[in-house]
Amino acid sequence: MLKKLILIISVAGVFLSGFSLTEARAQRGSAGQDEVAPQPVADPFEPFNQAMLSFNLKLDEYVLHPVASGYAAVLPLGARQGVGRFFYNINTAPRLGNKLLQMKLGGAGREFSRFVINTTIGGLGFFDVADSWFGLEASHADFGQTLAQYGISPGPYLVLPFFGPSTVRDAVGFSVDGAMQPMNYLLPTYPEIIAARGGWVMGSAVNFRSLNPELFENVDRFSVDLYGAVQDGYLQQRERIIQDAIAGE
Numbered sequence: 001m002l003k004k005l006i007l008i009i010s011v012a013g014v015f016l017s018g019f020s021l022t023e024a025r026a027q028r029g030s031a032g033q034d035e036v037a038p039q040p041v042a043d044p045f046e047p048f049n050q051a052m053l054s055f056n057l058k059l060d061e062y063v064l065h066p067v068a069s070g071y072a073a074v075l076p077l078g079a080r081q082g083v084g085r086f087f088y089n090i091n092t093a094p095r096l097g098n099k100l101l102q103m104k105l106g107g108a109g110r111e112f113s114r115f116v117i118n119t120t121i122g123g124l125g126f127f128d129v130a131d132s133w134f135g136l137e138a139s140h141a142d143f144g145q146t147l148a149q150y151g152i153s154p155g156p157y158l159v160l161p162f163f164g165p166s167t168v169r170d171a172v173g174f175s176v177d178g179a180m181q182p183m184n185y186l187l188p189t190y191p192e193i194i195a196a197r198g199g200w201v202m203g204s205a206v207n208f209r210s211l212n213p214e215l216f217e218n219v220d221r222f223s224v225d226l227y228g229a230v231q232d233g234y235l236q237q238r239e240r241i242i243q244d245a246i247a248g249e
Contacts, residue, residue, distance in 0.1 A: 068209035089125025144173030
């Protein structure tokens, strides 16, 4: 039950961020690892959080899932998996930047090498030849991890519209990660930046949802304390990823 709920909360994050924690786990091949018990997190925003959780679930039910189903009907599975790798590849800058901020120079070097290899001989990232040919495995890094590494506490639990479960620290981290995107500085006007960012986010979300068509199957039978289960699942998953990042390269 808990792993299904972790997947449920992750899809909301992919809608806004373009690369969810669930995708990070899949890229690293670590989905089978046990969750780590999180430190208690305050929840003074519970009424707002409850409303946002309901909104995000309805958004998936009425918008994201129907669009993703139509998309899956016209694009084969292998092609959609390649699209997912492409979106991961073009999101290299925040991962690279955070590896450097965390002083993980080896990890930063791998991120840069993966980007160069997959963008060139990997067809812009549609094929992960950096992993399959050179053994350079995919990883995940974000500014929330960076803040945690330097001792910043998570702050209150927070559920954001579209983005989904988070904490105050990780919401700030998400904003900083967005500022690291090169498109913010390469496109000439703010409307073009918004359009490009929105297209990328929507494309990534629809593609991810199409690869997980049964993500919300039977969710109603967990609804006795869905909010609490989602909160616990997110915090456990997030704590494990942060501890992996602190211990890793």
